[in-house]
Amino acid sequence: MYGWGVNGGGSGIGRAVCQRLASEGAAVVVADLNREAALETVDALQAPRGQGHMAAHVDVSSKDSVNRLITLIQTRYFQPPSVCVNAAGITQDDFLLSLEEEQFDKVIQVNLKGTFLVTQAVAQALVTCGAAKGSIINVGSIVGKVGNIGQVNYSASKAGVEGLTRTAAKELSRFGIRCNCVLPGFITTPMTDKVPDKVLSKLLTLVPLGRMGEPAEVADVCAFLASDDSRYITGTSVEVTGGLFMG
Ligand code: NAD
Numbered sequence: 001m002y003g004w005g006v007n008g009g010g011s012g013i014g015r016a017v018c019q020r021l022a023s024e025g026a027a028v029v030v031a032d033l034n035r036e037a038a039l040e041t042v043d044a045l046q047a048p049r050g051q052g053h054m055a056a057h058v059d060v061s062s063k064d065s066v067n068r069l070i071t072l073i074q075t076r077y078f079q080p081p082s083v084c085v086n087a088a089g090i091t092q093d094d095f096l097l098s099l100e101e102e103q104f105d106k107v108i109q110v111n112l113k114g115t116f117l118v119t120q121a122v123a124q125a126l127v128t129c130g131a132a133k134g135s136i137i138n139v140g141s142i143v144g145k146v147g148n149i150g151q152v153n154y155s156a157s158k159a160g161v162e163g164l165t166r167t168a169a170k171e172l173s174r175f176g177i178r179c180n181c182v183l184p185g186f187i188t189t190p191m192t193d194k195v196p197d198k199v200l201s202k203l204l205t206l207v208p209l210g211r212m213g214e215p216a217e218v219a220d221v222c223a224f225l226a227s228d229d230s231r232y233i234t235g236t237s238v239e240v241t242g243g244l245f246m247g
Contacts, residue, residue: 004028004226005073005081007060007118008088010037012189013139016215017085017222022046022053024223029073029081031058033088051077060088060114070121080125080134083226086115086161087139091191093150104153111157112164119168119179126177133176135226138165139218140181140237146245158183162237169235178234180225185241187213208243 004021008014010032018028022045030045030053032038038055045053056072059065074080090110092103115138126134143151144158162181169179186192186203192212204211218240224230225238239246 005031005084005122007031007058007069007084007086007114008139009041010034012087012191013184013187013215013218014085014087015041016219017087018042018045018053020216020219020223021083021226022048026083027051027077028053029056029077030054031056031069033057033059058088060086060118061109063117066114066117066121070125074125079129080122080131082126082131082133083135083137084118084122085137085139085222085226086118088114089139089191091151091154091194093154095150096152099152104156107153108157108160111154112160115161116164119164123168123172123175123177127175131176134172134178135230136165136168136172136177136179137222137225138179138181139222140165140183142183142185142239142241142245145183165237166235173234178225178230180230180233180235181237182218182221182225183237183239183241184218185213185239185244187215187218187240189215203244206244207241208246211242213240213242 004026006014006018009018009030018030022028027048030038030041035057042053042055058069138161140161141158143155147155165179165181
């Protein structure tokens with residue numbers, strides 16, 4: 001299998017997605033703002049059949065950077081990735097009453113605009129090369145649905161990712177491209193390492209399965225959404241939350 005482009009692949013959930021797909025024999029493009037982290041991910045991947053994995057730098061919030069990445073991929077593999085996972089994301093938390101405009105803009109630029117730029121670039125490349133099918137998987141968050149204290153910027157960006165994904169799914173289905181979201185709850189990664197223990201233990205009391213999720217548990221759902229096993233699924237969001245906020 002060729003063609004996993006994973007941005008945010010240098011850490012946490014993105015890295016787990018790369019590992020899961022490489023274990024199935026896919027050639028994986030690991031792209032991240034942190035080039036060293038992307039290289040570390042590639043170094044630890046199981047060897048693929050065929051053309052090999054690739055580490056690349058990308059800033060998903062920059063159109064030029066995203067376009068350079070797509071060109072690089074096409075030069076190396078002679079085709080765009082048939083599967084793209086948008087896992088790059090950041091938080092800059094503060095209460096609504098004190099959040100700075102710059103913190104709002106920055107999170108929207110990376111999480112929402114970045115998802116737009118990559119989704120658009122990959123879809124354009126797939127349509128241009130006449131690919132018969134593709135799967136784009138955007139990593140949203142359960143807080144885009146339910147909100148979260150201190151995350152007005154982040155929850156808005158993730159709600160936007162869901163709207164973008166549903167619209168992209170409607171527009172791209174005629175080209176055989178499916179678009180779906182995964183909505184993680186609280187997953188053990190460097191992102192949640194920043195959350196104070198006191199807050200995490202309080203949140204955990206709300207999780208029916210009683211624990212944080214592992215990045216691999218999100219990666220498993222991404223693998224399903226990428227595969228033909230989900231061929232009749234598009235425009236949906238799959239919650240990976242241990243039951244948090246169900247209903
Ligand atoms: P993480 O911090 O471990 O990884 C995020 C990665 O994104 C990092 O490697 C970082 O360098 C990269 N990145 C940041 N800005 C970038 C940019 N402009 N361009 C390219 N790469 C960039 O975080 P994670 O927990 O693995 O998060 C992955 C995704 O899952 C994010 O979209 C996050 O919002 C989402 N998410 C995480 C959780 C959780 O509990 N960890 C919950 C819900 C959603």
